[in-house]
Amino acid sequence: xxxxxxxxxxxxxxxxxxxxxxxxxxxxxxxxxxxxxxxxxxxxxxxxxxxxxxxxxxxxxxxxxxxxxxxxxxxxxxxxxxxxxxxxxxxxxxxxxxxxxxxxxxxxxxxxxxxxxxxxxxxxxxxxxxxxxxxxxxxxxxxxxxxxxxxxxxxxxxxxxxxxxxxxxxxxxxxxxxxxxxxxxxxxxxxxxxxxxxxxxxxxxxxxxxxxxxxxxxxxxxxxxxxxxxxxxxxxxxxxxxxxxxxxxxxxxxxxxxxxxxxxxxxxxxxxxxxxxxxxxxxxxxxxxxxxxxxxxxxxxxxxxxxxxxxxxxxxxxxxxxxxxxxxxxxxxxxxxxxxxxxxxxxxxxxxxxxxxxxxxxxxxxxxxxxxxxxxxxxxxxxxxxxxxxxxxxxxxxxxxxxxxxxxxxxxxxxxxxxxxxxxxxxxxxxxxxxxxxxxxxxxxxxxxxxxxxxxxxxxxxxxxxxxxxxxxxxxxxxxxxxxxxxxxxxxxxxxxxxxxxxxxxxxxxxxxxxxxxxxxxxxxxxxxxx
Numbered sequence: 224x225x226x227x228x229x230x231x232x233x234x235x236x237x238x239x240x241x242x243x244x245x246x247x248x249x250x251x252x253x254x255x256x257x258x259x260x261x262x263x264x265x266x267x268x269x270x271x272x273x274x275x276x277x278x279x280x281x282x283x284x285x286x287x288x289x290x291x292x293x294x295x296x297x298x299x300x301x302x303x304x305x306x307x308x309x310x311x312x313x314x315x316x317x318x319x320x321x322x323x324x325x326x327x328x329x330x331x332x333x334x335x336x337x338x339x340x341x342x343x344x345x346x347x348x349x350x351x352x353x354x355x356x357x358x359x360x361x362x363x364x365x366x367x368x369x370x371x372x373x374x375x376x377x378x379x380x381x382x383x384x385x386x387x388x389x390x391x392x393x394x395x396x397x398x399x400x401x402x403x404x405x406x407x408x409x410x411x412x413x414x415x416x417x418x419x420x421x422x423x424x425x426x427x428x429x430x431x432x433x434x435x436x437x438x439x440x441x442x443x444x445x446x447x448x449x450x451x452x453x454x455x456x457x458x459x460x461x462x463x464x465x466x467x468x469x470x471x472x473x474x475x476x477x478x479x480x481x482x483x484x485x486x487x488x489x490x491x492x493x494x495x496x497x498x499x500x501x502x503x504x505x506x507x508x509x510x511x512x513x514x515x516x517x518x519x520x521x522x523x524x525x526x527x528x529x530x531x532x533x534x535x536x537x538x539x540x541x542x543x544x545x546x547x548x549x550x551x552x553x554x555x556x557x558x559x560x561x562x563x564x565x566x567x568x569x570x571x572x573x574x575x576x577x578x579x580x581x582x583x584x585x586x587x588x589x590x591x592x593x594x595x596x597x598x599x600x601x602x603x604x605x606x607x608x609x610x611x612x613x614x615x616x617x618x619x620x621x622x623x624x625x626x627x628x629x630x631x632x633x634x635x636x637x638x639x640x641x642x643x644x645x646x647x648x649x650x651x652x653x654x655x656x657x658x659x660x661x662x663x664x665x666x667x668x669x670x671x672x673x674x675x676x677x678x679x680x681x682x683x684x685x686x687x688x689x690x691x692x693x694x695x696x697x698x699x700x701x702x703x704x705x706x707x708x709x710x711x712x713x714x715x716x717x718x719x720x721x722x723x724x725x726x727x728x729x730x731x732x733x734x735x736x737x738x739x740x741x742x743x744x745x746x747x748x749x750x751x752x753x754x
């Protein structure tokens with residue numbers, strides 16, 4: 224109980240001081256004691272009650288009523304009864320708003336907007352029986368509503384920012400480790416804010432009268448910059464800086480100019496908040512998309528790893544089981560030939576042996592496609608050379624050249640090796656079947672990524688046809704799933720008239736360029752240079 228009383232007293236003292244300070248600023252701007260109360264002080268009360276525990280509301284309202292009482296004693300013409308009525312009417316509205324003031328940020332902002340609008344209407348109704356300016360009743364009511372709405376748009380979101388920063392952020396406990404860390408003081412940001420604030424004031428004070436209409440456009444610049452950098456919180460900070468500059472630059476203005484200024488403050492507050500919300504929403508979407516892409520990338524790597532693991536296990540089982548069985552069949556066929564004396568029995572034994580050899584050759588080809596043993600034993604370069612020999616490029620008079628730096632083997636993971644091998648395997652198969660090429664170049668290079676290019680001088684094809692088959696399309700999708708890029712360019716040689724010069728004819732051929740990020744965690748540029 225003692226702690227509650229002491230906390231309530233501190234809150235009352237803090238709110239009282241803040242209330243009178245804001246009333247002084249409002250009175251300097253509006254030059255009316257009653258409207259000055261409706262301006263910043265009432266908005267401060269709404270911002271504090273929305274973001275504080277209900278048991279301390281009595282201290283907040285007591286501070287406001289104390290201020291109203293002191294002003295009523297000091298100013299004889301101060302109509303404090305209407306202001307107290309407006310303050311009391313705000314209690315049920317704030318209680319209802321506090322009930323729904325939870326959840327995502329969008330919901331909080333909507334509740335704030337509805338609360339500000341409803342309380343502005345209540346202030347207008349409570350003060351509708353008093354005459355403040357020598358103008359019509361409709362204009363007077365609209366002016367009270369505009370004052371309440373403008374102040375709410377400026378102060379209530381500011382209270383939310385302070386509350387969110389102090390009570391919704393995760394603070395590191397003050398330990399020896401924290402004390403030993405150097406303090407990061409972002410002086411650049413502070414300098415930037417001060418520069419914008421000074422520029423706003425100078426712009427309002429020294430701008431020529433002929434260019435005064437362009438001042439609102441100039442004031443929009445810091446709002447856009449801060450919204451782009453810090454989201455809607457930065458946009459709100461920009462509107463507060465502009466508001467202070469606008470109020471400070473106008474000392475003597477008429478009631479009509481005050482209305483224009485209030486409309487300007489309200490418009491820029493709404494514009495800044497909505498612009499900042501849009502930018503922050505887009506930034507949040509990009510963040511979630513980036514996280515999802517990283518998750519998909521990790522799943523793709525796991526999928527490729529699982530696929531290659533299954534391939535490797537199947538290849539091992541085929542090699543061990545079928546290889547042993549084929550050897551046993553050939554042995555039995557040899558025994559049968561020695562024991563069988565009839566020609567028919569010998570032919571059957573020869574057929575059994577030949578069929579076992581065919582099964583062996585077929586199995587060997589399947590093993591090479593599933594998981595080449597050369598890749599596991601000797602590395603990527605030897606596996607590619609084995610594919611070139613299996614496809615018998617030499618007998619087809621296809622010259623294959625390969626540029627393979629030694630550093631490639633030191634930085635590539637098993638996943639990279641098998642992925643690049645699959646690309647080379649598919650590309651060389653297509654070259655052997657369809658390209659009608661005479662030269663093939665396979666080149667590897669290493670920087671922050673690993674790049675592989677496969678180029679031939681064949682007849683080429685339409686790149687749109689790559690999406691029709693499963694080979695090149697599957698290869699490209701697999702590379703992109705691993706965070707890489709696969710670009711296929713091909714030029715088919717059309718039939719040209721005989722009178723076309725030979726040097727003007729574009730050479731045909733196909734180029735496949737694959738770029739994949741390095742996955743080796745211990746690899747660095749220094750290690751690459753040392754090699």
